[in-house]
Amino acid sequence: MEVRLAKTAGFCFGVKRAVDTVYEQIKTGKTIYTYGPIAHNEAVVRDLEEKGVRVIESRRELERMQELPPERAGEVVVVIRAHGVPREIYELIREKGFVCVDATCPSVRRIHRIAERESLAGKHILIAGNPVHPEVEGIVGWCRGPVTVLESPEDAEKYAPLEGENLCLLSQTTYNYKKFQHIVEIFQKKGYNDIVVNTICNATEKSQAEARAIAAQADIMIVIGGRHSSNTAKLYEICRGECEHTYFIQTLDDLHLEEIPKSARLVGITAGASTPNKLIEEVQNYVRVNF
Numbered sequence: 240m241e242v243r244l245a246k247t248a249g250f251c252f253g254v255k256r257a258v259d260t261v262y263e264q265i266k267t268g269k270t271i272y273t274y275g276p277i278a279h280n281e282a283v284v285r286d287l288e289e290k291g292v293r294v295i296e297s298r299r300e301l302e303r304m305q306e307l308p309p310e311r312a313g314e315v316v317v318v319i320r321a322h323g324v325p326r327e328i329y330e331l332i333r334e335k336g337f338v339c340v341d342a343t344c345p346s347v348r349r350i351h352r353i354a355e356r357e358s359l360a361g362k363h364i365l366i367a368g369n370p371v372h373p374e375v376e377g378i379v380g381w382c383r384g385p386v387t388v389l390e391s392p393e394d395a396e397k398y399a400p401l402e403g404e405n406l407c408l409l410s411q412t413t414y415n416y417k418k419f420q421h422i423v424e425i426f427q428k429k430g431y432n433d434i435v436v437n438t439i440c441n442a443t444e445k446s447q448a449e450a451r452a453i454a455a456q457a458d459i460m461i462v463i464g465g466r467h468s469s470n471t472a473k474l475y476e477i478c479r480g481e482c483e484h485t486y487f488i489q490t491l492d493d494l495h496l497e498e499i500p501k502s503a504r505l506v507g508i509t510a511g512a513s514t515p516n517k518l519i520e521e522v523q524n525y526v527r528v529n530f
């Protein structure tokens with residue numbers, strides 16, 4: 240039996256950069272917070288917690304935190320994770336006297352800049368994405384005018400711009416490429432006056448394409464990632480479409496080899512962008528030894 244691990248499995252550039260930033264900040268000896276969990280992965284968050292890093296779960300929680308007196312300003316660091324945050328969160332962090340260390344992924348930062356620039360130029364910003372995902376909430380928070388989130392091509396069908404309105408269509412970095420294309424086609428057919436910027440992240444496209452290719456050949460496919468990770472959920476959806484025996488696991492404990500058919504010749508493994516290498520290796524070794 241062959242075990243094939245996707246080369247793109249695990250931490251993407253942006254998440255790796257954000258996690259490394261937190262470990263770097265720990266060395267300063269200051270009180271470190273992350274705005275939201277730094278990665279959608281319980282093992283990573285737990286390890287940081289053990290090192291004293293705390294998570295600010297919401298804007299409300301940040302608002303309630305005590306402001307530092309001027310002589311203590313800078314003792315507390317808040318790290319912004321790869322997903323990014325709305326503009327006002329930076330302001331709130333500074334108002335409290337905290338240091339803001341921005342680990343927003345450059346690909347997400349680019350979307351913020353486009354959203355801000357185009358909305359200041361009078362365009363209605365449309366974002367193809369999940370409206371309750373923090374990345375999308377962050378992008379919405381950089382728009383200076385009207386903004387609408389389209390979750391699906393069906394939403395795009397229903398959407399109608401105001402008379403004479405100019406549109407700018409962007410996407411969440413982890414949005415499904417085919418669905419985005421579909422939305423673009425709908426807009427073209429309706430003759431909307433729009434500019435389209437495909438802001439789907441390369442890392443996502445590559446890992447989705449690789450997962451699809453491996454799953455198409457695999458008898459069994461294992462997708463490793465956090466329960467709340469949207470890119471892991473998408474990898475699972477793609478792999479499940481190609482390979483009937485696809486398993487979504489968070490840790491090695493979720494993997495029950497007795498459920499897996501012994502006749503398998505190829506076992507494929509991939510992992511979401513927030514899955515640490517250590518965990519991927521653990522799963523890979525376990526499958527090699529025990530299967």
Ligand code: SF4
Pocket residue numbers: 251252253254321322344345346347412440441442443512
């Ligand atoms: Fe950045 Fe892409 Fe990773 Fe998102 S998936 S954090 S956009 S590299």
